[in-house]
Amino acid sequence: MNLNQVALLPGYCAAGTALLAFLVDLLVPARRAAVAAATALGTLATAVAAVAVGRGPVRRTFCSVGCSYVADHRAALVAVVFALLTLVVVALSVPSQSQGEYYFLLGCSMTGGVVLGYTRDLISLTVAVETLTLPLYPLVAFRRRSVASAEGAVTFFVVSVVSTTVTLLGAALLYASTGALHFTRLAAALGHGPRPPMVTTGAVLVIAGLAFKVAAVPMHAWAPAAYDGAPVPVAAYLSTASKLGGVIAILYVAVDALGPALPIVGPALAVVATLTMIVGNLGALRQARMVRLLAWSSIAQAGYILAPLGALALARGRTAQGVSGAVAATLGYAVFYVILEIGAFGAVVALRGGRDGGRITDYAGAARRAPWVTGVFVLSMIGLAGLPPGLAGLFAKVVVVRALLSGGAAWLAIVVAINSVVGLAYYVRAIGALFAGNGEPDSRIKIGWPVAAALGGVALVAVVVGFAPQLVIDAVA
Amino acid sequence: MTAGQALLVATLAFPALGAAGAAILPARADRAGRLVAVSGAALALVASVLLYGWRPAAPAGPARPGEIRPWHELNLRWASGLDLRFHIGVDGISYPLVVLTALLTLICGIYTLWTVPAVEVVSQEAQPRSTPPPCTRGRLLAALLLAIEVGIVGVFLSLDLVLFFVFFEVVLLPMYAVIAVWGGPARRHAARKFVLYTLSGSVLLLVGVFLVVTRAGTGDLVALSAAHGAGLSEGLQLAAFVLLALAFAVKSPLWPLHSWLPDAHTEAPTVGSVILAGVLLKMGTYGLLRIAVGVLPDAARRVAPVLGVLAVAAILVGGLVCLAQTELKRLIAYSSVGHMGFVLLGIATLNATGVQAALIGNIAHGIVTGLLFFLAGAIKDRAHTGELAQLGGLRDRMPRLAGLLGYAAIASLGLPGLAGFWGEAFAVIAALRHGGPLWTVLAVAAALGGALAAAYFLRLLRRVSHGPVGPAFAGGCPPLSAGELVSWAPLVLLTLAVGLIPALVLGLAHDPVMALVAR
Numbered sequence: 001m002n003l004n005q006v007a008l009l010p011g012y013c014a015a016g017t018a019l020l021a022f023l024v025d026l027l028v029p030a031r032r033a034a035v036a037a038a039t040a041l042g043t044l045a046t047a048v049a050a051v052a053v054g055r056g057p058v059r060r061t062f063c064s065v066g067c068s069y070v071a072d073h074r075a076a077l078v079a080v081v082f083a084l085l086t087l088v089v090v091a092l093s094v095p096s097q098s099q100g101e102y103y104f105l106l107g108c109s110m111t112g113g114v115v116l117g118y119t120r121d122l123i124s125l126t127v128a129v130e131t132l133t134l135p136l137y138p139l140v141a142f143r144r145r146s147v148a149s150a151e152g153a154v155t156f157f158v159v160s161v162v163s164t165t166v167t168l169l170g171a172a173l174l175y176a177s178t179g180a181l182h183f184t185r186l187a188a189a190l191g192h193g194p195r196p197p198m199v200t201t202g203a204v205l206v207i208a209g210l211a212f213k214v215a216a217v218p219m220h221a222w223a224p225a226a227y228d229g230a231p232v233p234v235a236a237y238l239s240t241a242s243k244l245g246g247v248i249a250i251l252y253v254a255v256d257a258l259g260p261a262l263p264i265v266g267p268a269l270a271v272v273a274t275l276t277m278i279v280g281n282l283g284a285l286r287q288a289r290m291v292r293l294l295a296w297s298s299i300a301q302a303g304y305i306l307a308p309l310g311a312l313a314l315a316r317g318r319t320a321q322g323v324s325g326a327v328a329a330t331l332g333y334a335v336f337y338v339i340l341e342i343g344a345f346g347a348v349v350a351l352r353g354g355r356d357g358g359r360i361t362d363y364a365g366a367a368r369r370a371p372w373v374t375g376v377f378v379l380s381m382i383g384l385a386g387l388p389p390g391l392a393g394l395f396a397k398v399v400v401v402r403a404l405l406s407g408g409a410a411w412l413a414i415v416v417a418i419n420s421v422v423g424l425a426y427y428v429r430a431i432g433a434l435f436a437g438n439g440e441p442d443s444r445i446k447i448g449w450p451v452a453a454a455l456g457g458v459a460l461v462a463v464v465v466g467f468a469p470q471l472v473i474d475a476v477a
Numbered sequence: 478m479t480a481g482q483a484l485l486v487a488t489l490a491f492p493a494l495g496a497a498g499a500a501i502l503p504a505r506a507d508r509a510g511r512l513v514a515v516s517g518a519a520l521a522l523v524a525s526v527l528l529y530g531w532r533p534a535a536p537a538g539p540a541r542p543g544e545i546r547p548w549h550e551l552n553l554r555w556a557s558g559l560d561l562r563f564h565i566g567v568d569g570i571s572y573p574l575v576v577l578t579a580l581l582t583l584i585c586g587i588y589t590l591w592t593v594p595a596v597e598v599v600s601q602e603a604q605p606r607s608t609p610p611p612c613t614r615g616r617l618l619a620a621l622l623l624a625i626e627v628g629i630v631g632v633f634l635s636l637d638l639v640l641f642f643v644f645f646e647v648v649l650l651p652m653y654a655v656i657a658v659w660g661g662p663a664r665r666h667a668a669r670k671f672v673l674y675t676l677s678g679s680v681l682l683l684v685g686v687f688l689v690v691t692r693a694g695t696g697d698l699v700a701l702s703a704a705h706g707a708g709l710s711e712g713l714q715l716a717a718f719v720l721l722a723l724a725f726a727v728k729s730p731l732w733p734l735h736s737w738l739p740d741a742h743t744e745a746p747t748v749g750s751v752i753l754a755g756v757l758l759k760m761g762t763y764g765l766l767r768i769a770v771g772v773l774p775d776a777a778r779r780v781a782p783v784l785g786v787l788a789v790a791a792i793l794v795g796g797l798v799c800l801a802q803t804e805l806k807r808l809i810a811y812s813s814v815g816h817m818g819f820v821l822l823g824i825a826t827l828n829a830t831g832v833q834a835a836l837i838g839n840i841a842h843g844i845v846t847g848l849l850f851f852l853a854g855a856i857k858d859r860a861h862t863g864e865l866a867q868l869g870g871l872r873d874r875m876p877r878l879a880g881l882l883g884y885a886a887i888a889s890l891g892l893p894g895l896a897g898f899w900g901e902a903f904a905v906i907a908a909l910r911h912g913g914p915l916w917t918v919l920a921v922a923a924a925l926g927g928a929l930a931a932a933y934f935l936r937l938l939r940r941v942s943h944g945p946v947g948p949a950f951a952g953g954c955p956p957l958s959a960g961e962l963v964s965w966a967p968l969v970l971l972t973l974a975v976g977l978i979p980a981l982v983l984g985l986a987h988d989p990v991m992a993l994v995a996r
Contacts, residue, residue, distance in 0.1 A: 387676070388628075388647040398559050398639070401683055405691045410684070410716075417680035424676055428669065432657070473558030 007059035007071040007118070010050040010079045014114040017042025018107030025100020032098040036090055036450075039103040043087040046114060050079035066182030068121045074331075077475055078117030078248055081335065085241040086110040088342050091454035092233040096354035102142060105135035106237070113245045121182045122171040122206070122257065125249055126164070129213065132245045133160055136238065140230040143356070152229025159222040163212030170205025173198050183257040190260040203258050203265055207272075210253065213246025214302040215295075217275040224283070227295035232357055235291055236345030239298040240338040247305055247334050254309060255327055262312050262323075270310030274415055277303030281422040290348060291357030293430055297384060298341060300423060305334050307400055307416050311407030322407050329403030331476035336396035339465065340383040343458045347377035350447045350455055360429070364436040370445040374434050376459045383462060385427040386420050391466030399473070481531050481549030485565050487524035488575065488630055491517050492582065496623035499616045508590075510616025514623055515586040521626065522579040528567055529576075540992035543705035543771060545698065547636065548572075555640075560696045564637035569985035570767065570836065570993070571633040574759055577843045578633065581755045582626040584964045585748040588851070589619050591960025592747075592858070618659055618748070624651040625752055632760045638686045638696040641768065645679055648757060652749070660744040667744035674737035678727030682764075685720030688713065689772060702771045702993075711775065718776035721769040722784065728761030731784075731821055732791035735814045742810035743863075747854025750806065754813050755847035759839050762820050766835065770824065771993060777827060782915055784825035785908070789919045789926065791818030796929030800936065805853050805863035808937060809846065812889065815930060816842045816901075822923055823904040826916070831907030832990045837982045838900020841888075841975055845897050848885045848968040852878065855961055856941070860949035865937070870946030874954055879942040881965065886934040888972045891927055895976035901927050 017039055024038040053059065054076020062068035086106060093102065112131030119125045137160070141153035175181055177198040178189035190199065212219040227235040254265045280300025287293040308329035312318055348357055350373045351366050367374045383390025386397035397420060404413040447455075465472050478486075495517015502510040532548035540546055547566030555563045567575060624647070631644030649672060657668035690696045692713055693704070706714055727734045738758075742750050770777040795815030802808040820842065823835030855878060856871070857863050872879040888895035891902065905927070908920035975981055 382650060387650055388643065389650070391643075394643065394646060395556070395559060398561075398642075398683065398687075402559060402687050402691060405684070405687045410688065413684050413687070414681075417684050418677070420680055421673060421677045425669070425673055428653070428672060432665070435658070468556070469561075470556040470558055473556065477558070 004059050004061035006053060006056070007061045007069060009053055010046055010071075010076075011111065011115045011118065013042065013046040013049045014083070014107070014111040017046060018104055018111055021100060021103040021107050025104065029100075033094070035100045035103050036094050039107055040087055040090050042107060043083045043090065043110065046110070047080050047083035047087070050076045050083065050114070054080075066120065066184045068124050068182065069118050070120050071118055074476075075117035077331075078244070079114040081244060081338065082110055082113035082117070082241055085237070085244070085338060085342060088346065088454045088458060089233050089237045089241070091450040092236060092346055092349045093231070094450040095349075095448050096231060096233070097142070102139065105139050109133075109135040109139070109237070110241070113241055116245055116248055119252070120184070120256070122174065122186075122253070123181055125252060126167055126171065129210070129245060129249055130164060132242060133213070136234070136242060139234045140226050140238075142231050142234065143229070146229065148229040148356075150229070152226040155222045156226040159212060159219065163209045163219060165209075166205050167209025170202045170207075170209060173202030173205065177202065183252065186257040187259050190258065195261065199261060200264050203261050204268055206253050207250060207265060207268060210246055210249045211272060213249060214243050214305070215299050216272050216302050216306060217279045217299070220276065220279065220299045223299055224292045224295040228289060228291045228357060232291065232345060232349050232352065235295070235357070236342055236349070239294065239345065240342045243298065243302060244334055244338055247330065250306070250309075251327060251330060254312075255323060259323070262318050266310070266312035266314070266318070269306055270313040270409070270412060273303050273306035273310045274412065275303070276300065276306065277415065277419040281419050281426075284426045285422070287426070288359055289357060290360050290363065290430065293360065293426060294341075294344060294348070294357075297423065297426065300419065301337050301341070301384065303419070304397075304400055304416060305330055305337060307412055308333070308403040308407070310412050311404050311409040314408050316408040325403050325406055328473070328476050329399050332399045332472055333396045335472050335476060336392050336399070336465065337384075339458065339462050340380045340390065340393055343376055343380035343455070343462055344384065346451070346455045346458055347373050347380065350451050351377070351445060353445075360433045363433045366434040366445075369443060370447065373445070373447065373455065376455055377434060378431050379459065379462060381427045381431050383466075385424045387424065390462075392462050392469070395466070395469035478551075479549070481528070481533075482551040484524050484528050484531060485549050485551050485567065485634060488521055488528065488579070489565070489627055489634070491521040491524060492623040492626040492630070495521075496620040496627070499620040499623070502616055504614075507614070507616050511586070511590050511619045514616065514619030515583065515590060517623055518579070518583040518586045518626065521630070522576070522583050525576050525579040525630075529572065535988065540988060541703065542992060542995035543702040543774065544992045545636070545702050545771075545989065546992075547699070550636065552636075559639060560690050561639040561643070562637045562696065564640060564697065565631075565634040566636045567634055569987070569989045571763070572985055573836070573840050573982045574633045574756070574763060575630055577840055578626060578629045578756045580967065581751060581843065581847055582622055584847075584967060585622050585751055586619050588748055588960060588964040589615055589622070591958055614658075618655065618746075621651040621655050622748060622752060625655070625757070629756050629760060633763060636698045638690055638698060638701070638768065638772075640696075641698070641764070642679070642682055642686050645682060645760060645764070648760070649676060649679065652753065652757065655749040656741055656745045659746040659749065662744075663740075664744040667740040670737050671741040675727055678724040678734075681720045682724035685717050685724060688717045688720065698767070698772070706773055706775045709773070714773045714776040715779065718769055718773045718780055721773070722765060722780065725761040725765040725769060726787075729758055729765070729817050729821060730761065730814065731787055732794050732814060732818065733787075735791065738814060739807050739810040742813070742850075743804060743806045747851060750850040750854065751847045754810070754850055755843040758813065758817060759843060762817065762824065762835060762839055765821070766824055766832065766993070770827065774996075781825045781827055785822055785916065785919050788818045788821035788825055789922045791815065791821065792923050792926030793929070796926050796933060799933035800929065802933070803865050805856065805865060805868070805937075805941070806850070807863070808865075808933065809849050809853055812930065812933070813842070813846055815926060816846065816889070816897075818926070819901045819904045819923065822919065823900065823907055826904075826907040826911045827994055828907055828911060829990055829994050830903055830910060832994055833983055833986060834900050834903035834907055836986050836990070837975070837979055838904065840982050841896035841900050844968050844971045844975065845885055845888045845895075848881075848965060848972065849889060851961070851965055851968070852882045852885055855957070856882075859954040860947075862949050864949075865940040866947075867949040868941045868947045869944040870950060872942045873946055874950045875957070877957060881969070883938055883942060884969065885972070886938055888976070890930045890934040893976075896972045898976060899979045
């Protein structure tokens with residue numbers, strides 16, 4: 001088989017990052033920062049490679065009846081976002097994590113995410129998703145001697161294994177009824193002829209299994225326990241990179257592979273998106289712990305991310321233009337979301353140091369003790385609520401509502417709109433806690449430079465895409 | 478860029494820069510920060526006044542139905558993927574509101590130079606200190622006021638639907654912060670109610686705006702208004718109008734969506750109340766007129782009777798509640814519900830008289846209620862209560878303050894010769910002119926509502942100014958400060974000026990209003 005090695009370069013870089021972390025840990029065990037620095041370098045190299053490959057022509061490799069690996073513009077975007085998110089998570093992990101294994105596992109997970117964007121068949125996709133997820137089980141459990149951490153990891157593991165099985169079962173059913181695994185061939189096979197019930201079952205099972213990754217209802221219950229048990233940087237990774245992986249997988253399967261079956265998949269996605277928004281927002285209203293609040297809010301956000309795909313439930317939304325608009329809106333919202341979410345988690349890391357997320361009331365006085373970090377936190381939270389001055393979040397909301405109305409799904413647009421009001425109720429509560437007084441003497445919180453740099457970078461990106469949303473819209477188009 | 482375009486940008490940029498400058502300064506430079514904010518607001522007022530001086534000669538010939546002819550216009554690309562353009566301009570309908578916003582913000586900024594409400598920080602300030610803690614957050618209050626100004630002026634200047642929505646949202650959180658940080662004892666509850674209530678309005682605005690934009694293929698307000706609803710199906714127009722009208726009804730507020738307003742006003746600090754009543758509510762009435770009626774004229778005609786009935790209900794309910802009200806600021810807040818009812822009644826008639834009445838009613842309410850809230854704040858600062866039962870005898874204790882309160886109250890109840898008269902009288906006349914049994918009944922009921930206003934304001938004066946000295950004034954009162962007098966003087970003068978020369982507002986608006994209501 002003739003391999004296009006250039007197309008594989010980003011994947012090599014990502015895998016190399018993991019290996020590098022492993023080797024540096026082995027060879028220079030005394031230097032705590034060395035392994036983090038090596039991982040950071042690797043993520044940067046991956047991002048650069050993805051951009052370089054993405055600027056060239058579309059490259060395909062692993063081709064037989066169809067191609068399993070296509071390096072196009074969108075794949076490059078996914079790879080870059082994954083690499084940069086991992087970079088931020090590495091920086092956030094520096095104060096609390098010194099074990100080499102931690103960075104090795106992070107690099108492995110990133111490899112899955114980077115490759116995911118390039119995959120074009122169901123088996124490669126599943127393998128990439130698993131590569132993304134497997135290293136996360138131990139990472140969630142990385143808080144030593146913490147029962148919550150172990151509990152979170154076990155919950156995560158069990159739900160994950162079940163959902164992988166479900167995805168594989170669905171893929172098997174699709175293969176059995178069409179004889180195809182490549183997205184293009186699946187779409188062609190589904191495009192004509194009668195659709196046996198097995199296809200319907202297969203399609204729904206694949207989507208349901210992948211819904212676990214984005215923590216969509218009804219596969220959402222693991223998220224709050226896992227996020228709260230995990231070290232905060234890992235929770236940040238779970239709610240951004242890992243969730244993005246799930247969104248990409250669902251997009252590829254629902255639109256590229258099962259495009260002709262959208263009359264089945266579309267309504268299912270609309271229902272999942274609606275339920276996810278509502279359950280996530282209502283769940284977040286009652287939370288007393290910061291990371292749990294962010295976890296529930298990220299469930300609700302998954303609902304907004306999937307909502308544009310819900311427009312595909314309607315015949316009017318399924319024109320070629322409608323589909324590409326919905327895909328662009330989903331990706332666009334996802335990009336805005338990961339920027340704001342990683343900003344919020346980064347602020348939690350900065351304010352809490354190496355400790356867990358703590359209760360919301362523990363954040364009292366943060367505004368006086370760390371005004372700049374509080375500023376980033378507020379900007380991120382308000383952005384997630386979709387309001388100025390978090391312009392990035394405002395435009396993200398606009399992207400979704402606009403796509404839904406173009407697709408004729410006005411009812412879903414109103415559901416999104418009303419949910420964003422519920423969302424503001426708890427974001428405002430969390431923000432209010434930052435400004436409450438706690439009677440402690442004012443002492444500045446000390447923040448290491450890696451965390452500060454990462455947070456500053458994220459805030460800068462959030463402000464820039466807030467004023468120039470067209471950058472994101474062009475990138476995902 | 479022409480001078481006019483530069484002035485448009487300056488009207489938005491000066492408050493933004495002032496807000497940023499004031500917020501960045503450290504706590505020890507608090508007073509400098511407030512001065513930076515005030516100078517930002519002053520420059521914005523100068524720029525907004527110059528907008529009038531630099532306006533071009535009116536184009537010849539009558540405007541086509543719905544046509545907007547901005548004096549100055551700036552149209553830049555922002556985010557084409559969202560149908561968003563930075564398209565701003567000013568015409569005779571928006572101009573008085575822009576100047577009023579700039580003026581009230583400056584006045585409030587000057588007011589904060591002297592007086593900043595204390596911030597109660599739980600247990601933080603309670604610790605024993607050798608000296609009382611200096612006020613270190615005044616600059617932040619001033620910065621938030623300027624941020625609110627950016628949003629409100631942006632709303633009035635927007636000639637793009639999506640941009641309008643963005644500016645509409647800008648106002649929300651700064652106002653929340655003003656109420657939640659500097660407000661009264663129940664401020665958190667009031668602030669949350671305000672922000673959630675008005676956000677539910679503005680998300681409907683988002684859906685309504687994009688319903689129009691995705692169907693019409695453009696968000697350009699000039700083009701959409703000139704099209705006068707052409708190309709939009711009847712059902713779509715109606716759906717979009719209902720969404721937009723709901724959004725603006727929450728903001729205005731229109732009965733029965735008003736219940737956030739009394740709480741917000743009662744708890745907000747004085748400057749917050751002034752901005753809230755003076756100009757923030759006007760975003761709702763302006764939006765209803767310019768966006769909902771301007772872009773969707775056919776639907777407006779169909780829904781107008783419903784709006785009219787709700788507006789008159791607001792007038793009557795506002796008046797009756799005021800008669801039974803026992804708290805000073807709450808009473809003024811409910812009187813706002815009634816006054817905004819007159820404005821909405823004027824808009825609902827959809828004739829030139831009614832729309833003119835609505836425009837001048839907007840301005841008059843901004844000036845007079847702004848003044849009333851300043852006076853109520855001054856009384857509460859001295860009496861430490863707003864309960865009418867505790868007040869009384871202000872005329873003996875502080876004759877000048879009592880005189881001003883009486884002046885503002887009779888202006889507000891619509892005495893001819895003062896600003897409040899024109900809007901209310903002509904809203905009633907417009908409803909009569911509209912003809913038909915429904916509108917005649919509405920006109921009569923609105924006139925009765927006007928009489929109610931006289932009743933409750935006279936009751937207010939009797940309770941506060943006259944009678945024996947109330948317990949709240951028993952210990953002496955500090956006299957009026959220079960800051961108070963300086964910030965009130967423009968409002969006092971404008972109340973008289975607009976009352977005597979309504980052409981100050983209406984002269985500019987004549988042509989645009991004719992274009993707006995033409996079929």
